[in-house]
Amino acid sequence: MELKGYSLEMFRSELEDAVGTENVIEVTDEQKDMAMDQNWLTHMWMKKNEEIPLPYFIVRPALTKEVSKVMRICYRYKIPVVPRGGGSGTQGGATTLYGGIILDLTRMDKIYDIDKTSLILTAQPGINGRVLENELNKHGLMLAHYPSSVDIATLGGYLAARGSGVMSTKYGKAEDMVISIEVVLPDGKVVDTLPVPNHASGPGLLQLFVGSEGTLGVITKIRIRLDPIPEKRLFRMIHFSSIHDGIEAGRELMIKRLNPAVIRLYDPGSTKKSLRGTGMDAEGVNMVIMVDGFAEIAELHMQKVIDICKTHGGTDLGEEPGEYWWNTRYDFYRPPLQPSYPLLYGTVETITTYDNIHKLYDEKKKVVEEKYKRWNAEYMAHFSHWYPWGTMIYDRFYIANPPENAKEVFQLHNQIWADCSRVNLENGGLLNEHHGIGFKLGWLMPESYGGMYDVLSDIKKTIDTKGIMNPGKLGFEL
Missing domain, CATH: 3.30.70.3450 (Alpha-Beta Plaits)
Structure with a gap:
């Protein structure tokens, strides 16, 4: 639904009543970056002075009850909601596609409890990764995640895309560490998952929300496993x-x-x-x-x-x-080593079992360097997250001199991603291991999931009946 004139002002008034006038910010060109994450395509698009789809407002709640109020308002108006943490994602998961609001969760940055008996942290989702780690270290503890985005990312962001940190081979990914979560559903209802993640009490609904990238609800409180700093x-x-x-x-x-x-x-x-x-x-x-x-x-x-x-x-x-x-x-x-526009690059990482990984590496390297030889495409990889049954390959393509036209380079970027993703799928891999799907890879989700994608889509329709939660992500229909 498009709001104009006094309908838009009424919407604004209700949001201001929920979170305070100072926490409802009208979006202008100065806040344009908030409508994007670290997705290369969106930054290229902005640098080319192409139009950026902007939201109506940035809304900054501090409490679960405020998130609940905001969701009830947006549900009634049928207004899209894009939850956002630190904006460190690379797949467009926190990118505004269809207007609506950005739900900026970075004011929700409180630590509620550090349980030293069970080694469980209870905190809000918007706390910065580095700030959190520094506080935990004072207690001789760590959240053994340590992603490369630690200075930007938030605790909620770790869970939103099922992130991996550099020590995941021993300590697991964020999805392995989480104990339970509180979630605000699209209609504003507040729910909690079961108090522990391992049980025989029916399906584990915790993992339904972990990795859902804000398409099913808003995570507002997290209980997650800690570890002692090693000797x-x-x-x-x-x-x-x-x-x-x-x-x-x-x-x-x-x-x-x-x-x-x-x-x-x-x-x-x-x-x-x-x-x-x-x-x-x-x-x-x-x-x-x-x-x-x-x-x-x-x-x-x-x-x-x-x-x-x-x-x-x-x-x-x-x-x-x-x-x-x-x-x-x-x-x-980090700058200056972190690649950025105008260099064309993409991290086409995946994960597969050991019997497939050799062939997957060889075939993807061949596709990038031979099919895109006219562009002098480079391919390189490292293997950074290992499992008892397989390994993750963090691989990238680079093109130093891409086309000048925004639409041409957009299509080239997507074509390389599609080719690499299909090599992944043909070799027992997935679309992604720890960066998520967003809108960049959403269109390939039905190929990845096969018949089970209909099941996933039905779950989305049941929970988000009006389709307002982060529309356009994970390939879900509008």
Whole structure:
């Protein structure tokens, strides 16, 4: 529904009554960035001076009851709601497509409780990742997530896209850490999931909302597992003669359940771009490893890890490069090393099982570098999140000199994404492992889910009967 004149002013008045006049902000060109996240396409579009779909207002609640009031208002007016945290997402999940409002959750930044008996944090979703981690560290605790977006992202954002942090191989993803959540549904109703995530009391509805990217409701309170800061962290870098030797070493570490906190395997292109880019003297294929825990156990753990890597042709490069990586691990994701427009790039990451990963890497590299040779496309990858059954490949394409025309470069970008995504799907992979779907990949969701997508779509229609929650995301129909 489009609002104009006094209908728009009435809508504004009701929102101001819910959250306060100062927390309903009219959107002008100065707030244009709030209508986007870190999606490359949207920033390219803005740089080309193309029209950006803007919302009516940015609304900034501080309490669950205020979110509930705002949702009831928008539900009655049939106005789209785009929940937003720090805006660190890359898939357009927090991008405004159809007007409506941005529900800015960053005022909801309170820590309610740090339960040192059960090691459970209770907090609002809008708290910044770095602020949260610094506070937890004062208590000798950590939220063992540590994403590259930690300085921008919020706790709620970690859950919205099922995010991974650098230590996920041992500690799990955000979806593995969450205990329970409070959610405001599209009609304003406030609900809680069951108090613990593991049970035999019917389906686990917690995970229905985790990863839903604001399409089913607004997460307003989170209980999530904490961990003690480890007594010791040990680092190593191992050099391999080929990426496939490195993958096999990582696979054996995981199937033998050694589970280091970090396994990060870089192909030659990624070594050059990521490791050398941060000042490290490295080339070829390299694996960074970190194990942690009690000192005497960590020492034995690391030695076994090194022994297994050597059986796959690995050469131990020692502790120093591994420690250097840890201390500079975020630098590649910050200016000036973070890639940005006008460079055309995309992170076409996925996850699959060990029997498929070798072929997936080879085929995707071939597609990018051969099909898009006229554009001198580059492909590089690292493998950063490992599971007992498979691994995640964080891979990117780069084109230094893309077309000048906004619509042409938009189409080229989407074509490469489609080709890479279909290589993922054909090799047992998914559309994404930890960046989410947004509107960038939503149109491919039916291909990924097959017949189950109808089930997912029916759930959306049941919960969000008026289709106001983050429309245009995850491929859901309007």
